[in-house]
Amino acid sequence: MLSKKKIIASVAIMSAAVLGVSQATVAQAAGVTGKVEVFSWWTSGSESAALNAILSALKKSNPGIEIINAAVAGGAGTNAKQVLATRLAAGDTPETWQTHPGGELKGYVDQASVLDLTALYKSEGWNNVVPKGLVDSMTYNGKTYSVLTGIHRANAVWTNKAALRKAGVSFGESVTFAQLEAAAKKLKAAGIAPLCLGDKDIWTAAQLLEETLVGELGAATFNNLAAGKASWTDAKVVTAVNHFNTMLTWANSDHKALDWTGAVAALAKGTCAMNVMGDWAYGELIVKQQKKDNIDFGYTVIGDPKTFVTVGDSFVIGAKSKNAAAGEAFAKAVMDPKVQIAFNKLKGSAPYRTDVSTASLGAYQRAAAKTLATGTLVASLVHGQQLVAASVGQAFSDGVTVLQANKDAAAFGKAMNAATKG
Amino acid sequence: MATINKRRKFRFKPATVALLPSFILVFIFVYIFIAYTIRISFSKNWMPGLQDFSLPEKWYGTYQELFTNFRFQADIRNTIIFTILFLAISVVAGLFLAIAVSNMSKSKVFFRNLFIMPYAVSFIVTGVIWRWIFNPVSGVNLLFKYTGVSGLYEKAFGSPLEPDWMTSPTVWGNVNGLLEKLIPGGDVLQAQMGIPVALLPVIFAASWQLCGFAMAMFLAGLSAIPHELREAAAIDRASGFRYYRSIAIPSLIPMAVTCAVILTSTSLKIFDLIYAMSGSGIGFSTDMPGIYVYESMYKALRYPLGAAASIVMLVLVCVVVLPYLLRFNKGTEE
Numbered sequence: 001m002l003s004k005k006k007i008i009a010s011v012a013i014m015s016a017a018v019l020g021v022s023q024a025t026v027a028q029a030a031g032v033t034g035k036v037e038v039f040s041w042w043t044s045g046s047e048s049a050a051l052n053a054i055l056s057a058l059k060k061s062n063p064g065i066e067i068i069n070a071a072v073a074g075g076a077g078t079n080a081k082q083v084l085a086t087r088l089a090a091g092d093t094p095e096t097w098q099t100h101p102g103g104e105l106k107g108y109v110d111q112a113s114v115l116d117l118t119a120l121y122k123s124e125g126w127n128n129v130v131p132k133g134l135v136d137s138m139t140y141n142g143k144t145y146s147v148l149t150g151i152h153r154a155n156a157v158w159t160n161k162a163a164l165r166k167a168g169v170s171f172g173e174s175v176t177f178a179q180l181e182a183a184a185k186k187l188k189a190a191g192i193a194p195l196c197l198g199d200k201d202i203w204t205a206a207q208l209l210e211e212t213l214v215g216e217l218g219a220a221t222f223n224n225l226a227a228g229k230a231s232w233t234d235a236k237v238v239t240a241v242n243h244f245n246t247m248l249t250w251a252n253s254d255h256k257a258l259d260w261t262g263a264v265a266a267l268a269k270g271t272c273a274m275n276v277m278g279d280w281a282y283g284e285l286i287v288k289q290q291k292k293d294n295i296d297f298g299y300t301v302i303g304d305p306k307t308f309v310t311v312g313d314s315f316v317i318g319a320k321s322k323n324a325a326a327g328e329a330f331a332k333a334v335m336d337p338k339v340q341i342a343f344n345k346l347k348g349s350a351p352y353r354t355d356v357s358t359a360s361l362g363a364y365q366r367a368a369a370k371t372l373a374t375g376t377l378v379a380s381l382v383h384g385q386q387l388v389a390a391s392v393g394q395a396f397s398d399g400v401t402v403l404q405a406n407k408d409a410a411a412f413g414k415a416m417n418a419a420t421k422g
Numbered sequence: 423m424a425t426i427n428k429r430r431k432f433r434f435k436p437a438t439v440a441l442l443p444s445f446i447l448v449f450i451f452v453y454i455f456i457a458y459t460i461r462i463s464f465s466k467n468w469m470p471g472l473q474d475f476s477l478p479e480k481w482y483g484t485y486q487e488l489f490t491n492f493r494f495q496a497d498i499r500n501t502i503i504f505t506i507l508f509l510a511i512s513v514v515a516g517l518f519l520a521i522a523v524s525n526m527s528k529s530k531v532f533f534r535n536l537f538i539m540p541y542a543v544s545f546i547v548t549g550v551i552w553r554w555i556f557n558p559v560s561g562v563n564l565l566f567k568y569t570g571v572s573g574l575y576e577k578a579f580g581s582p583l584e585p586d587w588m589t590s591p592t593v594w595g596n597v598n599g600l601l602e603k604l605i606p607g608g609d610v611l612q613a614q615m616g617i618p619v620a621l622l623p624v625i626f627a628a629s630w631q632l633c634g635f636a637m638a639m640f641l642a643g644l645s646a647i648p649h650e651l652r653e654a655a656a657i658d659r660a661s662g663f664r665y666y667r668s669i670a671i672p673s674l675i676p677m678a679v680t681c682a683v684i685l686t687s688t689s690l691k692i693f694d695l696i697y698a699m700s701g702s703g704i705g706f707s708t709d710m711p712g713i714y715v716y717e718s719m720y721k722a723l724r725y726p727l728g729a730a731a732s733i734v735m736l737v738l739v740c741v742v743v744l745p746y747l748l749r750f751n752k753g754t755e756e
Contacts, residue, residue: 078720085720089470107723111472200553200701254559256589256704394722398493398706405591405705415492 031062036326038315039097041080043073046283050346054149057342058333065326070094088113093318095327101137101146101314102385103393109140114316115324116143117331126335129353133377137385138314146314147331150340150349153368154278154380155211155309158264158285159298163192163273171298174305177216177243180274184250187273194250196275198263205404206382206397208276209244215303216240219378226386228420233413241409248404265289267297276302278311278383282364283348293363306375308368311383312352388420395419456736463729470725484730492612494731496706497714501738503617504625504710505689511629512685513678516636521666523637524644534641538634545631549698552627556587590619591704618707624700631695632688636681643677644670683746690739711735 036058042051048071055067072080077098084097093113099105108114121127121144127135130148138146157175164170167190169183184194199205214222217240224230225237252272255263260277261284267275268289275281285291301307315334317327333339340351345361350368358369379385384393396419399412462468463485466478478484488494523533540548555561566572566583575583586592593616601615647670655665693712702709711731719728 078716082720085470104723107469111469202702252559254557254589256700257553257557257559257561257587389723391722391724394717394724401702401709402492402705405707 031064032323032326032329033062033064033066034323034326035066035068036096036323036330037068037070037094037321038330039070039072039080039084039094040315041072041077041098043071046346046348050149050343053342053346054330054333054339057336057339058330061333062326062329065329091320093321095321095323096315096317096330098313099146099316100384101134101148101312102379102387103390104384105138105146105314105316106140106387107390108316109145113319114145115319115327117145117147117317118143120328120331124332124335129355131352131354131373131377133379134310134312134352137310137312137377137379137387140387146316147334148312148314148352149334150313150344150347151352151372152278152280152311152349153308153372154207154311154383155214155301155307155378156277156279156281157211157300157302158267158275158277158281159300160267160270160273161296161298163187163190163270164298166190167192167273169273171300174301174303176303177212180302181246183273188250192270193252193272194274195247195252196263196267196272197248197251197255198258198260198266199255199404200257200259200262202397202401203382204260204263204277205248206400207278207380208247209241209400209403210380210382210396211276211302211309212244212247213237213240214307214309214378215301216243218304219307219376222378222381223386225416226381226388226392226420228388228417231413232416232420233410237413238409241403241412245403245407245409261288279350279364279368280348286362299364304376306371307378308371308375309378309380310372311380311385312349392419459729460733463726463733465726468725468729469723478726484726488727488730488734490610490612493706493709494711494714495611495615496613496618497709497711497731498734499613499615500618500621500706500708500710501690503621504628504692505686507622507625508628508632508689509682509685511625512633512636513682515629515633516681517640517671517674517678519633519637520640520644521670524641534638537637540631541634541638543631545692545694546698548627548631549695549700552623552630553588553699556623558584558586558589561587586619587623588620588700588703588708591707592619593617593707594619613706618703620700620703620707624696624708627699628689628692628695632685636685639677639681640674643674647673679746683743686742687739690735690742711738 038051038055040051042048051069051071055069059065059067072083080098084094087093088111099108105114121135126147134148134151135144138144138148157171159171164183164187167183167186169186171179171183175183180194187194197204197208210222213225217225217236221230221236225232231237252258252263252266258266260281263272263275264277264281264284266272268285268291282293285297286293291297315331317324317331321327334343335353337353337356340353340356341358341360344351344365348365350365350372351358351361352369352372354373358366361369379387381388381393381396384390386392395416399415399419402415403409403412461475464477464481465475466483467476468474480486519537523530523537526533563572563584566575572583575581593614595616596614598611598615602609602611605611651669652665655669660668691712692710693716696708696710697713700708702713711734715728715732715735717728718724718731722728
């Protein structure tokens with residue numbers, strides 16, 4: 001139980017905080033002043049360094065601003081979301097917080113807890129420099145609600161070049177399922193597991209299915225499926241799901257005991273040859289496994305090489321926060337072209353503004369940024385980026401868990417039809 | 423006399439005054455919130471910040487969805503299997519260890535501490551370590567291989583001993599046909615009802631961690647048995663086995679009940695061990711209601727569904743704990 005002293009102390013702290021905020025709401029001509037609380041789940045090495053790149057730019061353009069970095073560690077953001085949910089329910093709204101564009105953002109829009117940024121997009125000309133597919137993933141009922149920091153690509157197939165050579169396999173910039181199947185046969189004959197998988201956490205297997213579906217059915221069909229406008233029991237979908245079932249049989253036998261970093265480690269070692277993973281694996285391969293881009297490992301895409309499955313992080317401004325002007329200043333700092341490069345260099349994702357030079361980035365990132373600017377964009381369902389209820393993504397990963405046991409593509413389709421239409 | 427009695431009625435006893443603050447706090451933070459959670463579980467689409475308490479089309483709709491859901495059915499199955507086996511192994515192993523340790527003369531303290539040590543380790547640590555041990559490629563299977571156990575097994579049964587452990591999708595002893603005859607409404611079971619093989623390593627890890635706790639309780643019980651009883655048994659020339667069977671173990675039964683209730687409430691709420699060790703498993707073979715609640719609320723953002731599942735968990739815990747508490751209360755009143 002709280003002692004009397006503790007209660008008095010906490011009351012004092014709370015009233016001091018209230019006074020501080022009310023004093024700070026007076027804006028001045030030279031930049032925004034007052035407190036801005038930035039709520040995120042970026043606490044680890046490269047992530048917090050990337051966040052600091054934004055925060056220092058914000059401080060530079062607004063010297064009078066007081067930044068509170070309220071990052072909550074752990075659980076890929078689930079811990080932070082839990083803390084945020086309680087704070088929003090209590091009316092203690094941060095000026096800005098991190099959220100995924102798509103269903104998660106829609107949840108906050110439905111609760112009317114985030115500001116509409118459409119006017120800001122117009123006045124700053126952001127609509128002209130951000131690919132339309134990305135703006136769409138943050139737009140709901142014609143209103144845009146968040147600003148992106150950077151984009152990861154989910155649909156890359158990473159390959160171990162030495163392992164492929166050993167089996168006499170080579171891939172171009174894209175592959176079909178038939179090519180993968182032929183390669184799998186040769187790899188098995190050479191004693192190498194064709195697929196690297198670490199699906200102790202189910203999202204990695206779900207991502208494999210998602211990229212198979214996007215690759216074989218195309219971007220438009222996948223978007224329709226996610227939105228409940230196409231049937232998941234369609235013959236073509238069932239075939240693609242069965243291809244996924246086949247791919248699972250190619251995986252390393254300990255896949256259920258590894259996480260995604262374990263799968264990347266196995267790829268680097270060469271005990272297995274291909275890993276379908278987002279380009280956060282790129283950082284893992286370069287930094288942790290000390291492998292060289294295009295020498296030790298290569299990359300390809302299932303289906304159309306111009307298709308880019310996006311996983312972005314974005315920030316919203318709290319509608320009921322005390323200092324929305326400071327939130328707006330933060331959004332402008334995020335969109336600053338210089339911040340775009342600095343942030344993404346540290347985070348390993350691709351800058352998405354079409355008007356920034358990517359010359360200072362690595363070879364893979366340059367290629368990814370180019371595809372991002374010119375290719376077909378699909379928001380990832382597995383990573384909650386599709387503009388559908390979060391429960392659809394959950395149904396998808398639950399469906400994959402069941403699929404692993406019973407291999408029943410038709411039953412999976414039925415369950416997904418129910419989830420997307422419900 | 424009468425006036426004194428009257429006065430006593432209106433005076434707060436010091437004990438009441440001392441307990442009142444904690445009573446109020448418990449009332450608010452436990453019982454009010456349980457009521458709140460029940461209310462959320464009967465709402466259509468409650469969200470924090472959107473306090474919408476309107477009912478779904480069928481007022482029990484969320485619960486209906488819950489119980490017809492493949493995943494939740496598997497969760498209930500896993501909870502029951504996990505609880506029974508975990509309880510049996512921990513209690514039996516704990517009893518065995520307690521008897522062994524109590525008969526030691528020199529190294530008693532050393533072994534007592536050795537067996538209790540796992541209990542001090544966090545479930546997350548246990549989970550990660552046992553995940554590595556039960557890895558079918560790099561874990562305990564290598565031990566089978568290099569000690570020649572796998573080779574002997576191959577000679578006897580034709581294939582090497584390489585269990586899949588947590589990566590196995592097999593469910594032993596499917597009793598769906600039998601259960602569907604018993605449950606009114608017939609064809610409602612989606613998940614296979616049986617013993618998921620992948621759950622066994624997890625049960626083993628949990629028992630490894632908590633059998634030391636059971637041992638400590640039994641050791642306390644054994645030391646409470648009057649010395650005279652043992653001496654009398656020795657005079658009657660009862661063997662060691664006979665002494666334990668007829669005297670020591672029967673007198674440990676209250677201890678065993680307390681131990682079982684504590685362990686059951688641990689197992690019904692288990693989350694961290696599973697989360698770190700195996701995740702949900704193939705076909706939800708190692709999923710638990712706790713993980714389901716967490717994912718429904720914070721991943722799927724379906725608060726009513728998560729609330730309903732957590733109420734089901736609460737009911738399960740009550741089924742185990744309430745009879746014990748009632749008995750305990752009776753005992754103290756007498």
